[in-house]
Amino acid sequence: MMKTEFLGLRMKTPVMAAAGPWSRDGESIRRLIKAGAGAVVTESVVSDTLLDVRPRIAYDGMGAQNIRLYSDIQIEGWEREMEIAKSAGGVVIASISAHTPSELAYLATKLEKFGADAIEISVSNPMWESLEVMASNPETVFEMTKEVVSNVKLPVIVKLSQNTTNISSVAKAAKKGGASGVSAINTIRCILSVDIETGKPSLATYGGYSGGPIRPLGLASVATIAQTVDIPICGIGGINGYENALEYIMLGASAVQVGTAIMLRGPDALTEIIEDLQRWAEEKQIDSVARIKGKALRNLKSFDEIKIEPATSTASGVPCTADCTLCIHTCMYGAISKNDGNIYVDKELCTGCGLCTFVCPAKKLKLDW
């Protein structure tokens, strides 16, 4: 087993289920625990529940937009849901969301009493009325975190947003407020698409963007926090396979959460990621997250540190009989040609930009550097 210790909670895997409708009540949380989740974060609990709007989730084959907001179960109802959830024997983290520190603290104390193992403060919902998500204001995050931390004994995680100019300063504010960890990222404010015949956007208001396309943003957020703040991090955003979980861990996360993949493929998606990660860890004889955590940070330089070395680098081509001309069109410098089933790269014209090596579906091009 790949041992994981996150916020003092011993988990059998670093892969958790994120907050969302797939963890909306006791039964759905039980299902995710049975699917193997290291921990499950509940859909965000709030003090004023509203009826769901319809429709509220859109998907374009790559990413999803949602305007689901939060749990439709009243805080009192969570006593029973938590009991059902905990009966599966797993770790359950209660997510809470509110506009004021005292409201948050109230929800946290209730959920602590109901048996939650930790609290995740979701101050990063991209759909509140205000354009500025709460998680973009370090002072607000500090006040909210401090109030919750001083009212519960449980570990407190603050869930951060990428919708901010400086995620480090927000993570620092969470730490100063007493948070035991941060999770990043929540969904990102978006409009998925517009129907050009009717002029209607995919959903009736701005929503949160999730799934594969946000993973590069999540990875950068986690790396930035890991490089600037000494606090345990849970990586979230676009995880759809065990490799993605490893990317987050290698950039400094101690654990990860999966959301949209469960929404699109069911709890089996979680089981697949967990089992594949376990298989990889056994093959590589890696028995704990600590052994690989932050491995990629050593190779992550600031732009100023990058040396233009070697002075020249060129791509090299190979025999290629595929009915394809992708690399030829991609090369903005006109360096690639194809003749008699061979790819030629003109060393005089190639500037070593690297793009063709990523574009070739057959991985036939290599950059010598």
Ligand SMILES: Cc1cc2nc3c(=O)[nH]c(=O)nc-3n(C[C@H](O)[C@H](O)[C@H](O)COP(=O)(O)O)c2cc1C
């Ligand atoms: C339909 C939907 C509902 C969500 N509800 C919540 C929520 O109640 N609280 C919260 O903190 N995050 C919520 N999220 C955000 C996810 O927990 C997660 O941070 C985000 O989707 C990015 O991860 P993913 O790309 O794996 O989905 C929701 C996401 C989706 C798609």
Ligand code: SF4
């Ligand atoms: S590395 Fe860039 S410049 Fe060189 S052949 Fe490939 S695409 Fe063209």
Ligand code: SF4
């Ligand atoms: S992109 Fe790859 S497969 Fe396509 S022509 Fe170039 S080398 Fe061949």
